[in-house]
Amino acid sequence: MSGRLDGKVAIITGGASGLGAAQAMLFAREGAKTIIADRDRKAGETLADSIVASGGTAEYGMLDVTDETSWATLVSSVVERHGALHILSNTAGIIHPAATVDESVEGWNRIVAVNQTGVFLGMRAVIPHMAAQGGGAIVNVSSLLGLIGFSGMIAYSATKGAIRIMTKAAAMEAVKQGIRINAIIPGPMKTPIQVNVPPEVDAWQRSRIPMGDLGEPEDIAYGALYLASDQAKYVTGTELIIDGGWSVTT
Numbered sequence: 390m391s392g393r394l395d396g397k398v399a400i401i402t403g404g405a406s407g408l409g410a411a412q413a414m415l416f417a418r419e420g421a422k423t424i425i426a427d428r429d430r431k432a433g434e435t436l437a438d439s440i441v442a443s444g445g446t447a448e449y450g451m452l453d454v455t456d457e458t459s460w461a462t463l464v465s466s467v468v469e470r471h472g473a474l475h476i477l478s479n480t481a482g483i484i485h486p487a488a489t490v491d492e493s494v495e496g497w498n499r500i501v502a503v504n505q506t507g508v509f510l511g512m513r514a515v516i517p518h519m520a521a522q523g524g525g526a527i528v529n530v531s532s533l534l535g536l537i538g539f540s541g542m543i544a545y546s547a548t549k550g551a552i553r554i555m556t557k558a559a560a561m562e563a564v565k566q567g568i569r570i571n572a573i574i575p576g577p578m579k580t581p582i583q584v585n586v587p588p589e590v591d592a593w594q595r596s597r598i599p600m601g602d603l604g605e606p607e608d609i610a611y612g613a614l615y616l617a618s619d620q621a622k623y624v625t626g627t628e629l630i631i632d633g634g635w636s637v638t639t
């Protein structure tokens with residue numbers, strides 16, 4: 390049976406856990422050579438082994454998304470060994486709660502470095518390779534907190550809003566090179582990142598979701614699969630909201 394990503398080489402940052410891991414498993418099932426790029430070597434290698442054991446093609450690649458040398462090392466080794474790079478999913482991200490008046494400069498800089506600078510460095514690292522081979526697809530993972538106003542997450546919200554406009558700006562820069570760049574906007578999903586959410590916020594967010602529950606990581610993976618695949622060949626600079634209907638309500 391043919392897969393939707395047959396013959397594609399895909400890097401997924403944050404691929405060792407949560408939404409990135411769900412994409413790694415699905416992309417591999419759909420025929421991609423999947424590179425699980427993450428700073429967590431143990432979890433990344435364990436996931437790659439389990440994908441290979443179930444018949445997929447996957448490998449772990451050490452990556453700190455905040456570090457440009459780390460990006461250069463990973464991308465050149467992937468291109469050298471696989472001869473191409475078709476897909477980048479920028480999924481790595483961190484969160485901590487802090488309102489504007491409580492956030493430290495150190496905390497602000499930490500979130501910006503991973504969530505925002507990491508996406509910039511990723512796009513910058515792969516676009517020349519994708520352009521040289523005639524095209525590619527980039528998926529950037531934003532958040533509902535980058536779409537509507539929430540209190541208590543100033544730095545995280547700032548980075549996730551930035552990812553949305555970075556996606557559109559970069560999409561316009563790269564469109565003539567056959568590179569499509571799109572964003573996914575997840576609502577709350579059942580992943581380890583949610584352990585940082587205080588219980589009262591968890592209860593509140595469940596009460597706000599029209600579908601009544603947090604989403605599954607696969608719900609995001611299927612959206613990323615579409616945007617990364619050739620079925621989305623006419624789609625660039627757009628945003629796919631996957632949030633159980635939250636953003637539709639007032």
Ligand SMILES: NC(=O)c1ccc[n+]([C@@H]2O[C@H](COP(=O)([O-])OP(=O)(O)OC[C@H]3O[C@@H](n4cnc5c(N)ncnc54)[C@H](O)[C@@H]3O)[C@@H](O)[C@H]2O)c1
Nearest residue numbers: 403406407408427428453454481482532575577578580582
């Ligand atoms: N889970 C949600 O409710 C939710 C909602 C909206 C958006 N998101 C976004 O989805 C993305 C994934 O979230 P998740 O829930 O899967 O989180 P997660 O904590 O389960 O996974 C994040 C992964 O990113 C990796 N990572 C963190 N910093 C890194 C760095 N500097 N370099 C390389 N890897 C790094 C971690 O090791 C981890 O494997 C994040 O960008 C997050 O902001 C999540």
